Amino acid sequence: MPLSYIWSATFFFLIGSVFFIINIRFRRWMKMNQQRKAAKYATFIQALLAKAIYQIEDKIDSNLQAIPEVKKLMKLCSDTTIKQLILDELVKITNTFEGKEVKSVRALYFTMKMHTEAIRKTKSSRIQRRIEGIRLLSGIRFSGASEHFIRLSTDSNQAVKDVAIIANIHYAKKPLNFLDDPHTKLSRWDAINIQSQLSKMQSVEIPNFGIWLDHSQLSVVHFSLMMIREYQQYSALKALKTLFRKSDHPTTLKLILHIIKDLHLVEMEPEVVAKLKNGKNFNRKLYVKALYVLDAIGNSEATKLLLTSMPQRLIRNRDTSSKFIKRLRPESEYILTA
Amino acid sequence: MITFLDYFFLIYGSMVMISYVILAIISKRAIKNYERENAGISHALLNNSSILPKVTLIAPAYNEEVSIIENVRSLLSIKYRKLDLIIVNDGSQDKTLEKLKIAYRLKPCDIDFKKEIETKKVRCVYRSEIITTHRLFVIDKENGGKADALNAGINVANSHLVACVDVDCVLEPDSILKMVKPYLQDKKVIATGGIVRISNSSKVVDGTLVEARVPKKFIERFQFLEYLRAFLIGRMGWSKINGLLIVSGAFGLFRRDIVLKCGGYKPETVGEDMELVVRMRRYMHEKNKKYRVVYIPDPLCWTEVPTSYKILGRQRNRWTRGLMDTLKFHKKLLFNPKYKLMGTISYPYWLLFEWLSPILEFFGLFYLSYKIMSGSTDLVYVLSLIFMVYSYSFMLSCFALLQDELTTFKYTGRKDLIRMIITALLEPIVFHPLTIYWSIKGNIDFFKDKKAWGEMIRVGFN
Numbered sequence: 001m002p003l004s005y006i007w008s009a010t011f012f013f014l015i016g017s018v019f020f021i022i023n024i025r026f027r028r029w030m031k032m033n034q035q036r037k038a039a040k041y042a043t044f045i046q047a048l049l050a051k052a053i054y055q056i057e058d059k060i061d062s063n064l065q066a067i068p069e070v071k072k073l074m075k076l077c078s079d080t081t082i083k084q085l086i087l088d089e090l091v092k093i094t095n096t097f098e099g100k101e102v103k104s105v106r107a108l109y110f111t112m113k114m115h116t117e118a119i120r121k122t123k124s125s126r127i128q129r130r131i132e133g134i135r136l137l138s139g140i141r142f143s144g145a146s147e148h149f150i151r152l153s154t155d156s157n158q159a160v161k162d163v164a165i166i167a168n169i170h171y172a173k174k175p176l177n178f179l180d181d182p183h184t185k186l187s188r189w190d191a192i193n194i195q196s197q198l199s200k201m202q203s204v205e206i207p208n209f210g211i212w213l214d215h216s217q218l219s220v221v222h223f224s225l226m227m228i229r230e231y232q233q234y235s236a237l238k239a240l241k242t243l244f245r246k247s248d249h250p251t252t253l254k255l256i257l258h259i260i261k262d263l264h265l266v267e268m269e270p271e272v273v274a275k276l277k278n279g280k281n282f283n284r285k286l287y288v289k290a291l292y293v294l295d296a297i298g299n300s301e302a303t304k305l306l307l308t309s310m311p312q313r314l315i316r317n318r319d320t321s322s323k324f325i326k327r328l329r330p331e332s333e334y335i336l337t338a
Numbered sequence: 339m340i341t342f343l344d345y346f347f348l349i350y351g352s353m354v355m356i357s358y359v360i361l362a363i364i365s366k367r368a369i370k371n372y373e374r375e376n377a378g379i380s381h382a383l384l385n386n387s388s389i390l391p392k393v394t395l396i397a398p399a400y401n402e403e404v405s406i407i408e409n410v411r412s413l414l415s416i417k418y419r420k421l422d423l424i425i426v427n428d429g430s431q432d433k434t435l436e437k438l439k440i441a442y443r444l445k446p447c448d449i450d451f452k453k454e455i456e457t458k459k460v461r462c463v464y465r466s467e468i469i470t471t472h473r474l475f476v477i478d479k480e481n482g483g484k485a486d487a488l489n490a491g492i493n494v495a496n497s498h499l500v501a502c503v504d505v506d507c508v509l510e511p512d513s514i515l516k517m518v519k520p521y522l523q524d525k526k527v528i529a530t531g532g533i534v535r536i537s538n539s540s541k542v543v544d545g546t547l548v549e550a551r552v553p554k555k556f557i558e559r560f561q562f563l564e565y566l567r568a569f570l571i572g573r574m575g576w577s578k579i580n581g582l583l584i585v586s587g588a589f590g591l592f593r594r595d596i597v598l599k600c601g602g603y604k605p606e607t608v609g610e611d612m613e614l615v616v617r618m619r620r621y622m623h624e625k626n627k628k629y630r631v632v633y634i635p636d637p638l639c640w641t642e643v644p645t646s647y648k649i650l651g652r653q654r655n656r657w658t659r660g661l662m663d664t665l666k667f668h669k670k671l672l673f674n675p676k677y678k679l680m681g682t683i684s685y686p687y688w689l690l691f692e693w694l695s696p697i698l699e700f701f702g703l704f705y706l707s708y709k710i711m712s713g714s715t716d717l718v719y720v721l722s723l724i725f726m727v728y729s730y731s732f733m734l735s736c737f738a739l740l741q742d743e744l745t746t747f748k749y750t751g752r753k754d755l756i757r758m759i760i761t762a763l764l765e766p767i768v769f770h771p772l773t774i775y776w777s778i779k780g781n782i783d784f785f786k787d788k789k790a791w792g793e794m795i796r797v798g799f800n
């Protein structure tokens with residue numbers, strides 16, 4: 001290799017190193033600068049917003065752009081850091097106050113055309129902008145936001161999907177309306193995300209999950225079954241019966257068996273017995289589980305069968321097996337001696 | 339005069355350099371994607387969910403009486419709703435078990451488990467009687483090594499996912515939640531690894547890392563830089579193209595059913611972490627099942643690295659032997675198209691660039707010295723060549739520092755950056771030759787059939 005090539009490569013590597021170091025320094029400087037700017041303007045923005053909201057309260061039906069404070073706020077929005085600061089403050093006010101103040105804040109949003117900007121962002125090809133759009137729409141509590149949340153609840157990007165689902169649960173009238181879409185698919189992660197949001201929100205009305213048991217996507221059916229169990233929805237019994245009768249998917253059957261046991265659904269006993277009698281429906285694990293479930297809801301035949309003919313090795317779950325054996329020990333002795 | 343060897347070293351060297359650049363580009367993309375996917379997600383909130391899958395954390399302990407109580411406390415502080423913790427006392431000769439018995443009021447418990455992987459005899463399984471630590475199990479077994487201890491833990495575990503961790507590691511409170519996420523998003527994931535960071539000089543309070551600091555000593559800083567390059571460039575890059583062959587033994591999460599089907603960790607090797615991942619991948623290929631092995635760029639696990647060159651040398655020696663063991667056990671993979679990317683790219687890369695590279699570097703230096711002494715090459719030319727490689731290495735280290743800045747932003751001080759740049763300048767001339775020496779020694783020991791682990795003396799956390 002000629003010496004000139006070696007020196008060119010060396011020069012390139014050294015330039016690369018300097019570029020990376022400058023990049024690190026620049027990023028740090030940017031972050032520090034943003035923090036400094038935010039700290040510098042925080043009190044000023046708060047005071048300006050308070051004044052603006054106070055002014056809007058009196059002139060809510062007039063041209064708000066004429067209010068000097070609003071004019072000032074709109075001018076400040078040209079700086080992205082300060083704009084973010086204003087938005088954060090507005091969202092904070094929306095979440096803390098009620099009544100007149102919130103009305104004024106919403107009027108301010110519309111005057112500053114935040115909603116159109118947010119909608120435009122939700123349609124962006126850039127992931128980060130779509131997320132920003134959703135956050136902005138939920139911050140504003142824009143009445144027409146739901147359709148955008150539903151659209152983005154099935155986004156190909158997981159982060160966008162997560163944020164849209166959360167926003168929908170928090171702000172839409174029907175928190176899980178995106179499940180109505182027959183194309184909606186849920187991963188286990190989505191299910192956990194939804195469930196944790198539902199459990200956090202005390203005010204959200206939990207829907208009857210039975211309505212999604214005939215969904216075309218199996219993942220939605222499974223999620224609904226998990227939620228029926230979680231929220232003990234006895235109202236879903238009819239849909240459960242139908243699904244149990246027609247389904248032969250092992251996970252679906254397993255989830256239904258869990259529900260029968262936890263909710264003590266004695267009404268489902270004939271369905272389980274019928275499935276058990278037809279040997280094709282259950283694999284070995286499900287067969288044992290079904291026996292346990294029948295035993296739990298008081299089927300004495302199942303109890304006898306479990307005690308006399310079931311080999312110990314089938315009992316995999318240590319807690320279940322030890323609890324079961326402890327509970328039935330006297331009876332088992334009786335059966336064995338009889 | 340240009341000989342065949344000149345061409346050989348030139349082509350080989352260029353290939354090594356290009357491969358790292360490609361990995362760096364891929365890893366940059368992988369990290370960016372990860373940051374995007376996880377921006378603004380509150381992992382703590384997800385812990386409220388009752389439908390989270392159960393995870394069992396398995397940590398083997400051997401003669402750890404000095405720090406075992408603090409270590410277990412640290413592991414118990416992990417925030418995960420459905421977590422069982424299994425400590426495997428691998429026939430310790432000190433008071434490890436006694437200390438655990440007293441501190442956590444352990445009582446023998448009657449657990450029904452199937453010995454699906456063959457291990458040394460399990461004497462007893464204990465469970466904590468304290469309500470707050472009731473999820474703690476301790477297995478007392480005869481000594482059989484780390485792999486055997488992990489296998490015993492996997493046998494007893496009662497969950498679909500198992501996390502294998504070094505008992506002295508400090509895990510981030512949300513580490514399990516982050517590790518579990520890829521499984522929940524994609525059913526094809528069979529193993530997940532997390533970035534292991536160096537905790538030397540950092541502040542640890544009650545088993546939790548409260549302040550990350552750049553290590554003070556040069557030996558620690560060299561390793562710090564090396565870990566950054568290995569994890570943020572190498573493993574992230576391989577993970578992105580699903581060609582990863584190793585999940586660090588310090589912290590990894592696996593699907594238990596696949597581990598069982600593969601027969602668990604192999605006790606005969608000192609590189610059990612890499613060997614298991616390669617075997618799991620092989621199993622999936624042979625069964626014609628789609629799968630993924632994923633790495634997460636977030637700092638999830640903090641570990642203490644050796645602070646003396648003697649102990650570090652032993653560790654590196656073991657790593658070399660472990661790598662050679664794995665390459666030997668799975669030699670069938672080499673350029674085997676049946677194993678797709680693993681057989682055609684990953685395995686050859688590890689063989690040619692990870693194992694062979696230090697050996698060729700060693701002989702390359704000898705060859706250059708010979709050429710200078712025999713007068714067949716110019717000293718200026720050789721020095722220019724060495725300086726080029728040096729500047730390349732420095733650039734790669736700077737890139738790793740930038741990646742670290744993007745993922746953690748934990749070392750924000752200006753002094754920290756200057757310290758790391760100085761370390762990056764010194765590393766190729768001070769530390770790298772030592773790693774070559776240890777690697778060569780590891781190769782010799784491998785052929786001598788040496789199986790020792792070598793002891794690790796820990797300083798403990800501040």
